[in-house]
Amino acid sequence: MDQEPLSDIQKLIRLKRFETPPTEAVDDFLVEFQRRQRSQALTGSSTKLFIERVSTYMSSFGRQKWVYAAAGAYVCLMLFPLVKPSTSPVNQQPAGGGTANPVGVRGSVIIDQPRYDPKQNQIRQLPTKVPEVIVF
């Protein structure tokens, strides 16, 4: 402890160090600790454990953790559209307009759609380039 004379208040507060639990408290504590460890091993949520471990891991980076977390979130955001299966636009666009609500358009696809063929003078299933819509 730094060597400075103690004030009256410090002398009073230091008396709190005489507040102690009973001597057998540590034995009881250890029994309870072991019981909780066994219980957690049997019933612990793996998701909660995973979150805690990620949190502990990130805390070891200090202030850089926010940079790494932001970078990780950005990578996840960029990867998400690539892994999410796209839905067929045919199913999403009912005939006559309908009430489909596409959230976004990603490129285009070629599908067979009924179209008028002037050469044959009839309606035929012809390859047509349509926007690929993503509906959540």
Next chain:
Amino acid sequence: MPSQAKTNAEPKMKKPDEDAALVEAAKAGDTAAFDELVRKHHGRLYGLVYHMTSNREDTNDLLQDIFAKAYRSLKRFRGKSSFYTWIYSIAVNMSLNFLKKRNRRRAISLDDVDTGIGNDKDFIEMTSKSNPVKDANIRELQQRLNEAMMELSEDHRAVVTMFDIQGLPHNEISKILGVSAGTVRSRLFYAHRQLQNYLEEFRAG
């Protein structure tokens, strides 16, 4: 033969961690080794948490969580500090988080006062003179001291606990809390002034 005078540039020898062997055994899966670490450090950590919460039940619950977290995190402990400093930091941070979340007006639940207080020189000095401490019984004094501590903010209570009650030096407290030694000193100064107001009745006339 000329004597080699010590210079200020001489590097300080890092003391070997007394717990190193137990920590390595616990990391390897020896639960009895971790139990021994619990026994060894329970007292000081109990004191830290108790003086910050003034509640026995909360102290026991929180200490269970602290040791559980230390056990789960043990593989990440690299030995840059002693095991005790490492787990002490965990305990301080978890206690502060706990206090900031809980209802500040939770009831005080106190441990008994060890009879050794009767041999403490400061206590003897305060009770031998004509002094309000002499007139108050120990239980009443204990109650008032704890109430005064509870009036401090969590951050101020933490520095008072670590410096005044547990005797940690300023630089160690600053490392644990992640603040400068100057901040530790100024928090202590402010906390002592607050405590002087709350404990005015017990100050010597």
